[in-house]
Amino acid sequence: MNTVADPTAHLAHLDQVDALIKSIRIPPRPSLLADMQRELASNDPSPEAIGKIVASDVGMSGALLKLANSSIYGGRKAKSIEQAILFLGINQVAALMTGLLARQAIPVNSASLASFWDISTRRAQAMVFLSRRLRIGEADVAHTFGLFCDTGVPLLIERFADYATTYADAALEAERPFTALEEQRHSTSHAAVGCLLARNWGLSSDVGWAILHHHDYDVIDDTSTSGTVRSLVALSLLAESAISRYQGDGASLEWSKGGAAACAYLGLSDEETAELLDELAEAFHEE
Known part of the structure; x- marks a missing residue:
């Protein structure tokens, strides 16, 4: 049944989504x-x-x-x-x-997320480094986005007993957006929940929108979207790539999905990108 064509079914679906959102504990x-x-x-x-x-x-x-x-x-x-x-x-x-x-x-009680805040902090630091190095946007906004973009993950793990499995499976998606599997199995995503948290905590609207779209790499080329949002999503791909390299994991699947668009938007050549990632890795090792 087409829920858009059937108003009753569409309203029932919206009620289910509303009930789901209300069931997720937002600190x-x-x-x-x-x-x-x-x-x-x-x-x-x-x-x-x-x-x-x-x-x-x-x-x-x-x-x-x-x-x-x-x-x-x-x-x-x-x-x-x-x-x-x-x-x-x-x-x-x-x-x-x-x-x-x-x-x-936002305490992290799941063994599968033992390093969650360490990685989130590392990402926030990388976003500050990149924002300053490329002179794009404001470093404090980049920091806040980097730290909060995955905060929906522990909240969904608390809500759904099988979400940790979904998150692990989504990380292996080579072509579809990371959030596609989350939406398919749970009718929401860590990006949507993170955006809701950002709104409830009074963070800037650009940070909230960037969190919502941080796995939607088409937004990088969307001229109707705020330049700040596009920059944050593009920079986040560089940050994730640097963290992946620092951890010895090699290239990430997310980079293969959006890395080219990010570099084009930021005006970076392959050589400039490699140099930036090397500088960031060096900064990580100096911590």
């Missing part, structure tokens, strides 16, 4: 993140106010300093939150804080 936005977003949205965001928000959580302060002092962010040694803000700027500090809060709010 509430952390209060520290809300405080930070309010300050950033003010007419004159104060580094001192941001510093106080960060300093209100001792564990968060230490973790932020460790990240701020990594080679990915320039390797300068900040000895205090104030210095970290001075070196990185309040937007990048806010992006790092958002990532740390996400790690607290």
